[in-house]
Amino acid sequence: MSPFSIAALVRKPISLLLFLCMISVPAPQVLAEEIPDNDLLDDAWKTLPSKNYNNKAKALETIARQNPPQALPVMKAMLEGQLYYSKHDKALYFLQETGDNYTFSPVFSGEQISQENRRGFKKVKVNNRLRSTIRQLLAVMQLKHKDADIRLAAVQELLKKPEISASHLIKKAVESETDSRVTTAMQTLLAVIQLEKGDETEQRSAIKTLSQSLNSSAMNALRDYQAPTETLKNAAQSAIKKIDDKRDLYAKAETIFFGLSLGSVLALSAIGLAITFGVMGVINMAHGELMMIGAYTTYVVQLLMPNNIGASILVAIPAAFIVAGLVGIAIERSVIRHLYGRPLETLLATFGVSLVLQQTVRTIFSPLNRSVETPQWMSGAWQINEVLALTWNRLYIILFCLAVFAALIMVMKKTTLGLQVRAVSQNRNMARAMGVRSTWVDALTFGLGSGIAGLAGVALSLLTNVGPNLGQAYIIDSFMVVVFGGVGNLWGTLVAGMSLGVINKLLEPWAGAVLAKILVLIFIILFIQKRPKGLFPQRGRAAED
Amino acid sequence: MLLMKIIRSDKPGTWLLAILLVVSIVVPVLNLLVPENSAFHLSTYTVTLLGKYLTYALLALSADLVWGYLGILTLGHAAFFALGGYAMGMYLMRQIGERGVYGDPVLPDFMVFLNWQELPWFWYGFDQFWFAALMVMVVPGILAYVFGYLTFRSRVTGVYLSIITQAMTYALMLAFFRNEMGFGGNNGLTDFKDILGFDLRADSTRIALFLASAAALAIGYVLSRIIVSSRLGLASVAIRDAESRSRFCGYRVENIKLWVFVFSAIMAGVAGALYVPQVGIINPGEFSPLNSIELLIWVAIGGRGTLYGAIIGAILVNYAKTYFTAAMPEVWLYALGALFILVTLYLPKGIVGLRSMRREKT
Numbered sequence: 001m002s003p004f005s006i007a008a009l010v011r012k013p014i015s016l017l018l019f020l021c022m023i024s025v026p027a028p029q030v031l032a033e034e035i036p037d038n039d040l041l042d043d044a045w046k047t048l049p050s051k052n053y054n055n056k057a058k059a060l061e062t063i064a065r066q067n068p069p070q071a072l073p074v075m076k077a078m079l080e081g082q083l084y085y086s087k088h089d090k091a092l093y094f095l096q097e098t099g100d101n102y103t104f105s106p107v108f109s110g111e112q113i114s115q116e117n118r119r120g121f122k123k124v125k126v127n128n129r130l131r132s133t134i135r136q137l138l139a140v141m142q143l144k145h146k147d148a149d150i151r152l153a154a155v156q157e158l159l160k161k162p163e164i165s166a167s168h169l170i171k172k173a174v175e176s177e178t179d180s181r182v183t184t185a186m187q188t189l190l191a192v193i194q195l196e197k198g199d200e201t202e203q204r205s206a207i208k209t210l211s212q213s214l215n216s217s218a219m220n221a222l223r224d225y226q227a228p229t230e231t232l233k234n235a236a237q238s239a240i241k242k243i244d245d246k247r248d249l250y251a252k253a254e255t256i257f258f259g260l261s262l263g264s265v266l267a268l269s270a271i272g273l274a275i276t277f278g279v280m281g282v283i284n285m286a287h288g289e290l291m292m293i294g295a296y297t298t299y300v301v302q303l304l305m306p307n308n309i310g311a312s313i314l315v316a317i318p319a320a321f322i323v324a325g326l327v328g329i330a331i332e333r334s335v336i337r338h339l340y341g342r343p344l345e346t347l348l349a350t351f352g353v354s355l356v357l358q359q360t361v362r363t364i365f366s367p368l369n370r371s372v373e374t375p376q377w378m379s380g381a382w383q384i385n386e387v388l389a390l391t392w393n394r395l396y397i398i399l400f401c402l403a404v405f406a407a408l409i410m411v412m413k414k415t416t417l418g419l420q421v422r423a424v425s426q427n428r429n430m431a432r433a434m435g436v437r438s439t440w441v442d443a444l445t446f447g448l449g450s451g452i453a454g455l456a457g458v459a460l461s462l463l464t465n466v467g468p469n470l471g472q473a474y475i476i477d478s479f480m481v482v483v484f485g486g487v488g489n490l491w492g493t494l495v496a497g498m499s500l501g502v503i504n505k506l507l508e509p510w511a512g513a514v515l516a517k518i519l520v521l522i523f524i525i526l527f528i529q530k531r532p533k534g535l536f537p538q539r540g541r542a543a544e545d
Numbered sequence: 546m547l548l549m550k551i552i553r554s555d556k557p558g559t560w561l562l563a564i565l566l567v568v569s570i571v572v573p574v575l576n577l578l579v580p581e582n583s584a585f586h587l588s589t590y591t592v593t594l595l596g597k598y599l600t601y602a603l604l605a606l607s608a609d610l611v612w613g614y615l616g617i618l619t620l621g622h623a624a625f626f627a628l629g630g631y632a633m634g635m636y637l638m639r640q641i642g643e644r645g646v647y648g649d650p651v652l653p654d655f656m657v658f659l660n661w662q663e664l665p666w667f668w669y670g671f672d673q674f675w676f677a678a679l680m681v682m683v684v685p686g687i688l689a690y691v692f693g694y695l696t697f698r699s700r701v702t703g704v705y706l707s708i709i710t711q712a713m714t715y716a717l718m719l720a721f722f723r724n725e726m727g728f729g730g731n732n733g734l735t736d737f738k739d740i741l742g743f744d745l746r747a748d749s750t751r752i753a754l755f756l757a758s759a760a761a762l763a764i765g766y767v768l769s770r771i772i773v774s775s776r777l778g779l780a781s782v783a784i785r786d787a788e789s790r791s792r793f794c795g796y797r798v799e800n801i802k803l804w805v806f807v808f809s810a811i812m813a814g815v816a817g818a819l820y821v822p823q824v825g826i827i828n829p830g831e832f833s834p835l836n837s838i839e840l841l842i843w844v845a846i847g848g849r850g851t852l853y854g855a856i857i858g859a860i861l862v863n864y865a866k867t868y869f870t871a872a873m874p875e876v877w878l879y880a881l882g883a884l885f886i887l888v889t890l891y892l893p894k895g896i897v898g899l900r901s902m903r904r905e906k907t
Binding site (some may be wrong): 121137275281285335338339345346347348352353354356359362363472476480483515517518521522524526528529530532533 | 720
């Protein structure tokens with residue numbers, strides 16, 4: 001035993017306990033490594049082409065026990081249905097299909113045969129039971145694989161159908177194991193086996209080990225457990241409860257994570273709206289379409305650099321900001337400028353703008369949905385434990401939202417533009433009297449808000465399909481977030497977005513997605529009655545009316 | 546006498562009512578009496594189309610009452626229209642009886658399809674026309690009352706009010722999309738057979754529905770005109786222009802707003818009820834926020850705060866829509882979008898305001 005694993009065992013008292021029990025148990029004989037016996041092995045190889053599945057299973061066990069170099073590839077080929085035998089001498093061959101060509105390469109010795117059909121060869125037949133046996137045997141053989149992930153997968157495969165025969169091997173494997181994840185999984189597996197077959201002391205320690213685990217097989221083992229005594233039964237029950245509680249906790253954590261990621265999207269799409277709304281009192285109905293423009297920019301950037309999907313998102317972020325920002329400034333200069341002081345009319349005019357933008361996109365890109373490819377570094381998930389896995393793209397979107405938000409706060413608090421924007425939003429006339437060029441500030445603020453809408457579009461393009469109706473789907477939600485958070489308050493928007501996202505996801509399990517959304521809408525309508533200016537109303541000296 | 550005085554003082558309105566009267570005499574004659582091969586024959590399709598425009602005009606009228614005279618930019622007025630439509634649709638659904646695909650005497654087809662055993666309680670009574678007709682007005686009225694009571698009392702105004710009216714119609718749309726609600730889900734209510742015993746596909750029924758729409762529009766117009774000419778109407782204009790001041794002068798702003806809002810919702814409900822038998826279907830799409838916004842552009846183009854402007858706008862825009870969506874569908878959204886922008890920028894008083902604008906210039 002290596003010093004490293006002793007240290008690992010000492011660090012975890014339970015492992016030590018388990019280790020001590022292991023020594024006391026006599027090793028079961030099946031699947032123990034045997035002295036190489038070539039006759040037995042030859043017989044086994046010859047049995048494979050036969051028709052009797054029981055015999056085949058026994059033969060495979062023999063092969064696994066002897067573990068010749070051909071064992072692994074043969075078993076894998078059997079699983080994939082690519083192990084054949086020639087009809088005349090029953091010799092085993094691997095099949096390789098390349099186009100119209102079938103190549104049969106022999107397992108042992110002989111010539112490679114290449115032909116246009118499978119004439120002269122027959123498949124080694126496998127049924128479902130045999131398949132699961134093969135998987136188990138493969139798992140046992142892979143317990144010593146170099147790659148820790150493969151070892152882990154092997155242990156998890158064994159956990160699906162724990163066999164007492166494997167316990168000896170695992171005990172040996174756990175001693176030389178260096179990866180802590182694999183060690184834990186192996187200990188769980190051993191405990192499951194002991195729970196079924198061991199004596200009372202073993203069962204007690206097994207229950208103790210299993211109560212630490214989150215694995216569903218561990219859970220099932222505890223559920224099926226026939227306790228010989230009352231104390232053990234109680235121990236098992238409390239272990240089940242402990243696991244249940246833990247799994248519940250992680251499930252809740254996952255729900256909150258989903259809620260936060262939904263909330264980030266909401267907050268991202270609402271922040272831009274909050275700026276234009278808060279500063280200029282302008283309801284921009286074309287905001288959703290600016291998000292759509294951001295999403296289409298991402299799509300176009302990917303088209304321009306098809307060999308570099310990973311970097312394309314990074315290029316798309318500034319590109320989307322600039323494109324959407326410019327479109328926003330154009331809207332402000334051509335339409336909104338003429339409508340200041342008439343917020344309700346602005347709403348209608350910008351709605352007209354949104355229709356025109358939608359139709360333009362439909363004309364240019366066709367009404368069909370386009371999809372943006374998720375880069376490699378954003379796919380997959382961060383597996384925290386067996387129950388909790390956080391997908392990378394959601395995690396990045398949360399981070400992205402926070403980064404955009406932080407940058408925006410910096411702009412608002414630390415730059416001259418931010419100072420002027422705040423001044424205009426608090427009291428337009430006074431700001432103008434102090435020499436702030438309010439029209440210039442308006443245009444830039446609108447551009448800034450639109451640019452952020454474009455950034456939200458980049459995030460959305462990674463979550464859903466990009467289509468002309470993308471904006472419409474999000475505009476009402478963004479309004480709700482702004483109104484809920486309080487106009488002109490960026491922190492309010494962030495808090496409102498996140499809390500609406502989490503509320504939505506918390507309601508979903510028992511109400512269903514649609515009803516959850518309806519409930520949230522009703523909640524906001526009622527909330528506005530209580531606090532007509534949102535969660536965090538803007539305080540200023542501007543008189544109402 | 547008061548009525549005559551009011552009507553006489555409203556010249557464009559008098560013209561409008563006169564035109565409506567002429568149309569409702571000419572259309573049935575052209576459809577029923579002129580032979581089909583004559584150039585003057587009006588097809589039943591056109592009659593139904595005109596009837597549809599009239600219900601839209603009634604809807605626009607109700608929106609103008611709220612927007613033009615109360616200053617509330619409602620983004621959810623189509624909700625009342627759709628609710629009235631659903632009430633009528635439920636009556637028509639019950640009239641199908643055993644003629645449905647599944648032949649169940651009581652349950653509508655979609656309920657049989659969903660394996661429901663009995664009628665949900667809120668469907669009771671809809672086999673009677675009087676009950677359905679009552680509900681056409683009561684349901685939108687109650688919704689408007691509850692919604693208005695809550696929002697006006699807490700003094701939610703301006704853009705906030707617009708957005709939560711939009712939230713209301715959006716929530717209703719999502720709710721009606723659910724099959725569990727018992728209103729036919731995605732497909733809504735359709736396949737109607739007859740109304741009050743008359744076949745819905747018959748020409749005479751179509752004409753009758755057209756005339757009913759014209760009558761409803763005329764009555765709605767006169768009632769609205771009476772309201773806006775009364776003290777209630779004057780007070781609501783005062784609220785529109787200076788809400789706080791009106792409140793300080795001692796007016797009960799909430800109550801005035803509430804009653805005008807409820808009346809307008811009832812009118813929208815009636816419009817929906819007349820719309821459904823002519824179109825032959827009602828589905829949750831009618832609740833979509835887009836419809837509510839589109840309806841505002843009818844009012845804006847016609848000219849808000851005039852009542853007759855809303856009617857003119859609704860008919861003109863919908864005629865244009867019918868024409869464009871058939872002739873060049875891809876242009877329609879551009880045209881509608883451009884209309885929104887140009888009207889708000891250059892025609893703040895709408896088409897009917899053109900004359901007064903020219904007078905101001907000279």
